[in-house]
Amino acid sequence: MIARRALLQIGGSSFLGVGLSRLLEQQAIGSSSERRVKSVVLVFLTGGGPHIDMFDPKPDSAEIKGDYSPIDTAVAGIQFTDRMPQMAARVGKMAVLRSMSHGDNRHLSGSHNTLTGAVQPFRGSSNEDKSLNRADWPSYGAALSHLAPRADGLPSQVTLPNPLIEGVLVWPGQHAGFLGPQHDPFVLQYAPNNDGYKGNPVFKPIKAVSLIGDLDSDRLQQQRHLLTQIQSEQAALNASPSGKKYTSQQDRAYSMLTSSRLTNALDITRETDPMRDRYGRHYYGQTLLLARRLVELEMPVIQCNMGRVQTWDTHVDHFGRLKNMLPYLDTGVSALLDDLDERGLLDQTLVVCVGEFGRTPTISPLAGQTKPGRHHWAHGYTAILAGGGVRGGQVIGKTDRKGAYPVTTPYHPNDLGATIYNALGIDISAMVPDRLDRPRRLNEGQVIDALYSGVSG
Numbered sequence: 001m002i003a004r005r006a007l008l009q010i011g012g013s014s015f016l017g018v019g020l021s022r023l024l025e026q027q028a029i030g031s032s033s034e035r036r037v038k039s040v041v042l043v044f045l046t047g048g049g050p051h052i053d054m055f056d057p058k059p060d061s062a063e064i065k066g067d068y069s070p071i072d073t074a075v076a077g078i079q080f081t082d083r084m085p086q087m088a089a090r091v092g093k094m095a096v097l098r099s100m101s102h103g104d105n106r107h108l109s110g111s112h113n114t115l116t117g118a119v120q121p122f123r124g125s126s127n128e129d130k131s132l133n134r135a136d137w138p139s140y141g142a143a144l145s146h147l148a149p150r151a152d153g154l155p156s157q158v159t160l161p162n163p164l165i166e167g168v169l170v171w172p173g174q175h176a177g178f179l180g181p182q183h184d185p186f187v188l189q190y191a192p193n194n195d196g197y198k199g200n201p202v203f204k205p206i207k208a209v210s211l212i213g214d215l216d217s218d219r220l221q222q223q224r225h226l227l228t229q230i231q232s233e234q235a236a237l238n239a240s241p242s243g244k245k246y247t248s249q250q251d252r253a254y255s256m257l258t259s260s261r262l263t264n265a266l267d268i269t270r271e272t273d274p275m276r277d278r279y280g281r282h283y284y285g286q287t288l289l290l291a292r293r294l295v296e297l298e299m300p301v302i303q304c305n306m307g308r309v310q311t312w313d314t315h316v317d318h319f320g321r322l323k324n325m326l327p328y329l330d331t332g333v334s335a336l337l338d339d340l341d342e343r344g345l346l347d348q349t350l351v352v353c354v355g356e357f358g359r360t361p362t363i364s365p366l367a368g369q370t371k372p373g374r375h376h377w378a379h380g381y382t383a384i385l386a387g388g389g390v391r392g393g394q395v396i397g398k399t400d401r402k403g404a405y406p407v408t409t410p411y412h413p414n415d416l417g418a419t420i421y422n423a424l425g426i427d428i429s430a431m432v433p434d435r436l437d438r439p440r441r442l443n444e445g446q447v448i449d450a451l452y453s454g455v456s457g
Contacts, residue, residue, distance in 0.1 A: 035425030037388040038348045039295045040140065042303045042420075043288070043333060044115070045355035046164055046171075047107065047313030050374050051382040052361060052403045053322060056098050057081045064361045064402055067319045075393045083326040086334035087384075092393040093337050093346070095451050097383040099397025099406035100354070102413055105376040107310060108172055110356035110413075111164070115139055115173030115303070117417010117443050134178055134435055140420055141301035142176035143442060145183040147426055150300070154262060157185035157301035158294055161287045166309040174303075178434040185303070188266070265293045278335050283307075284325075285332040292339050295349050300424060312355055315366050318373035329353075337386055350388030350423045354416065357381055361402040380405045383416060388423050391454045414445030422447045 052058055057070040057079055068081040073088040078096065080088040087094070104110045104119075112120035118137035138146070141157020150156055164171035176183035264270065268290055279285035284306050291302045306312070306329060314321045333353055340346040358381025359374030366373065380399045386392060397408045418428045421443055428443035 036423040037350045038298045038300070039345075040301050040350045040352065040388075040420055040423060041288075041291050041295065041336070042115075042140070042301070043329075043351065043353040044111075044303060044305050045312045045329075045353070046111070046305055046307045047310035047355065048110075048357045048359060048376060048381075049312050049355040050314065050318070050322070050359035051098070051380075051399075052359065052374075053081055053319075054084055054326065055080055055087075055096055055382040055384060056399060056403050058361070058401065058403045060401060063363065066363055078393075078395055083322070084330045086330045090334055090337055093341065094384050094386045094392050095390050096395045097385060097397060097411060097448070097451070098380075098395060098399055099408050099410050100358075100381045100383050100413070100416070101406050101410035102357070102378050105357060105378050107313070107356060107376075110378060111171050112136060112173035113413040114354060114356045114416070116177070117414055117420060117445060119414070119444075120172055133172060134180070136172045136175070136177035138177045138179045138183065138432070139173060139175060139185055139301070139303070140417070140424070141185045141303075142179055142183040143421070143432065144300050144424060144426060145176070146179050146432060147430055147442075148424075154297075154299070155186040156183075156299075157303065158299055159185050159187040159303040159305065160290050160294075161188050161283070162305060162308060163187045163189060164305060164309050171309065178440075179432065185301070186262075261297060265297045265299075266290065268293070275339075278339075280328055280331040280335070282328050282332075284328045285335065288332040288336045289339075292336055292343075292345075295340065295345055296343075313376075314359065315373040315375055316369050317371035318359075318363065320371065333384075340387065346387040347389065348387075350390065350420065351386045352383060352416070352420065353385075354383035355381070356413075358403075361404050377404070380410075383411075385419075385451055390451045394454050396448070396450045411448055412445060414443060415448050416445070418443050418445035419448045419451065 052064065053066055053068050057068070058064045059070050068083050070079040071082045071085065071088055072078075073080055073091040075091050078091055080091070102110075102113065104113065109120040112118075116137040116139055120137070121135050139157060141155070145156040148156075159174065163174055174187070175181075175185065268276070268286060271289060271293075276286065276289060279289040287304050287306070291304050294302045312325070333351075337346065337351065340349055340351075357376055357378035360377045361374075363372050363374055365371065366375075380403060397406055397411065399405060400407050421428050426442070428441075428445065428447070430442045431439040432442050434440050
């Protein structure tokens with residue numbers, strides 16, 4: 001339930017789906033590159049996906065290999081594990097980037113780097129800052145909202161199917177950071193209430209998603225009426241130039257929230273049963289089906305969280321937890337690629353599947369635990385990219401025999417961010433104002449040209 005005072009809060013954060021009245025206070029600068037795509041779908045493995053158990057198998061060492069065996073893919077010389085057979089069959093559409101690497105094994109700052117393409121500003125020795133910190137870098141869609149806003153009043157980013165929030169801890173990198181709440185993404189927020197959910201990321205068919213949790217369009221209009229009454233008592237403010245500007249922005253924000261185009265795109269019940277079955281009747285599959293619907297709306301950035309928070313953080317019972325997660329991801333991503341391709345949308349869409357880091361080559365139990373797991377490993381891991389002009393059927397980079405470190409050119413999350421911005425037509429050298437109105441370079445990475453040329457280091 002959204003509190004009334006939260007909905008009415010002036011200057012509140014649209015990250016929580018409420019304070020959208022400043023969304024249209026935008027500056028169109030820095031959009032000077034040729035745009036490769038209309039949409040980016042970021043499939044985020046929150047917690048860090050196990051690259052060795054998915055896309056970079058290491059069968060020569062039993063202690064590293066684990067429970068899964070390598071299988072040949074549709075492209076000679078490329079192997080995945082036997083838990084990813086559908087993606088293996090579609091590797092001709094993908095670039096397998098096996099030399100992702102950085103030095104930060106922390107979830108929060110690692111996620112920030114992946115979701116923004118920038119290293120999180122230093123906050124001291126602790127990585128447990130529980131605030132939605134406006135010193136952070138903006139998410140991709142937030143930067144796009146500032147630099148090249150949509151002309152139709154819709155947001156530049158939608159995050160599905162929920163924000164990454166653990167108690168009061170808001171994961172960094174999901175919002176507009178120092179660009180301000182007027183550029184925050186539109187984040188869906190619904191609670192799986194099916195019987196037997198119990199924290200498992202897989203559940204029975206997802207119901208239609210409402211705009212803001214349980215706040216539907218009718219109740220939103222009721223809240224708007226209340227807000228109008230309150231504002232009628234602020235004649236002095238509304239009579240001023242700034243007041244008129246605020247009212248205009250607020251009207252457009254409400255129009256966005258009640259837009260039939262957006263609400264229809266988010267109504268998954270409009271899909272046929274066979275199509276929903278094709279993606280898989282589970283958290284991952286239905287989220288990715290919603291992503292395809294937003295691609296049809298030409299939503300610039302669509303972040304798909306594969307789990308609620310740290311779902312892929314498999315320190316304990318690693319293989320037991322992956323038993324369902326890997327097949328569901330395999331099914332959902334494969335269906336998305338096929339569906340986009342069949343609709344003629346894959347060339348105009350960049351799909352990126354990655355976590356904030358990978359998992360350790362070794363398999364070991366935590367202290368006091370009996371079921372072993374793989375642990376945080378940022379030094380070498382894999383990202384999958386497809387569509388948007390990416391040359392499929394290729395492997396870029398290589399890790400050592402343990403899957404621990406790249407033995408070829410390493411690629412940083414900043415480079416992945418530069419590639420995403422470049423695909424969206426954003427100049428990575430664009431300057432954006434921080435909270436003190438100081439100019440800051442948007443991105444410090446390099447575009448991964450090997451994705452398009454097929455020539456890698």
